Amino acid sequence: MTTGDMSGARLVREHTVLSVVVGSRAYGLDTEDSDIDRRGVFVVPTPLFWGFDKPPSHVDGPDPERFSWEFERFCTLALAANPTVLECLWSPLVEQVTDVGRELLEIRDAFLSRHAQRTFTRYADSQFRKLEGDYRNRGEPRWKHVMHLLRLLISGRHLVEHGEPLVRVDEYREPLLAVRRGELDWAEIERWRAALEKDMDAASDTGPLPPEPDRARVEDLLISVRRRAVS
Numbered sequence: 001m002t003t004g005d006m007s008g009a010r011l012v013r014e015h016t017v018l019s020v021v022v023g024s025r026a027y028g029l030d031t032e033d034s035d036i037d038r039r040g041v042f043v044v045p046t047p048l049f050w051g052f053d054k055p056p057s058h059v060d061g062p063d064p065e066r067f068s069w070e071f072e073r074f075c076t077l078a079l080a081a082n083p084t085v086l087e088c089l090w091s092p093l094v095e096q097v098t099d100v101g102r103e104l105l106e107i108r109d110a111f112l113s114r115h116a117q118r119t120f121t122r123y124a125d126s127q128f129r130k131l132e133g134d135y136r137n138r139g140e141p142r143w144k145h146v147m148h149l150l151r152l153l154i155s156g157r158h159l160v161e162h163g164e165p166l167v168r169v170d171e172y173r174e175p176l177l178a179v180r181r182g183e184l185d186w187a188e189i190e191r192w193r194a195a196l197e198k199d200m201d202a203a204s205d206t207g208p209l210p211p212e213p214d215r216a217r218v219e220d221l222l223i224s225v226r227r228r229a230v231s
Contacts, residue, residue, distance in 0.1 A: 006048065009062035011055065015042045016068065018101035021093035022084075027151055028168045029176055039088045040068035043100060046229045071104075075222055078111040079213045081119040083152055086111065086159075090167050100225055107221060110214035112163065117204040120156030121197050124149050128193065135186055146189060147180040153196035160200050163208040 006014075023037030024030040044055040057073040060066075069077065069085070077085040089108040097105070127149050131141040151169055158166035169176065178184055184192075 006045070006055070008056045008059035011042050011044060011070075012040065012059050012062060012066075012068045015044065016040045016096060017043055017071070017098045018088075018094070018104060019068075019096035020088050020091035021095060022087060022091055026087075026091045026093050026167055028170045028173055029147070029151065029180075031177075035065050038063070038066040038095070039084075039091075040066065040096075041071055041074045041088075041101065041104065042068050043071045043225055043229050046226050071100075071225055072222055075111075075218050079215060079218060081111070081113060081116040081213075083116075083120050083123060083156065083165075086116070087155065087165055087167055090165050092168060100228075103221060103225075107214075107217055109164075110217040112159070112209055113213040114160075114204055114207075114209045114211050115213070116156060116209065117160050117200050120152060120159070121200060124153050124156075124193070124197070140182070143182045144180050147176050150179060150189070150192060150196070151176055153193060153200070157196050157200045157203070160203045160207045160209060 019038060019040040020026070021036060022039050024034045025036060042059070048055045055070065057070050059068045074085060074088075078089065089105060089111070127145070131146055131149075134141040151172070154169055154172055155165045155167065158164070175184075179189065
């Protein structure tokens with residue numbers, strides 16, 4: 001068996017262990033024209049790693065609005081508290097899950113740590129800098145992106161304070177959709193953003209998250225999955 005035996009699209013079709021809906025429909029922020037954004041995890045058959053040409057660590061597609069990570073890459077990103085990856089583990093809209101996928105969901109708390117406060121705020125800060133440039137240069141940022149960055153900070157605050165990310169944000173739906181429609185001025189958005197980041201910072205040392213993720217527990221599952229995928 002070589003990497004040529006299996007394309008990325010085929011890996012996703014035949015070896016997906018978890019597929020979820022993310023984006024506006026999972027967050028409770030969908031409108032009539034919202035797409036269905038899907039994210040997934042697939043397991044590459046172990047023999048495909050034995051040759052010189054390695055299998056892909058991620059696949060964009062094969063369907064529109066779908067992106068998938070190979071199991072190990074997904075775990076690595078989740079251990080680093082990648083916001084997008086962590087939210088996949090808490091999505092309320094699970095479309096496909098195998099036994100391995102259920103095992104992954106069962107240990108999802110092992111990925112969590114106080115590193116989340118830093119990764120969530122750093123990502124939001126970097127994106128807000130770009131949006132501020134748009135606001136200064138064109139007088140109008142991409143309001144939908146602004147909405148999702150505020151939602152990300154709401155999710156991160158909940159994670160730091162309560163020990164798991166908040167995916168559905170029904171309580172904040174109307175003010176967030178008002179941001180999307182451009183109905184809040186930039187000063188209001190900056191105040192909201194600053195308050196969310198301040199709350200996250202205040203809870204980072206006193207919240208329920210451990211200082212480090214449980215890497216050993218995740219690695220035990222990874223090794224088990226690799227062994228089962230030999231044949």
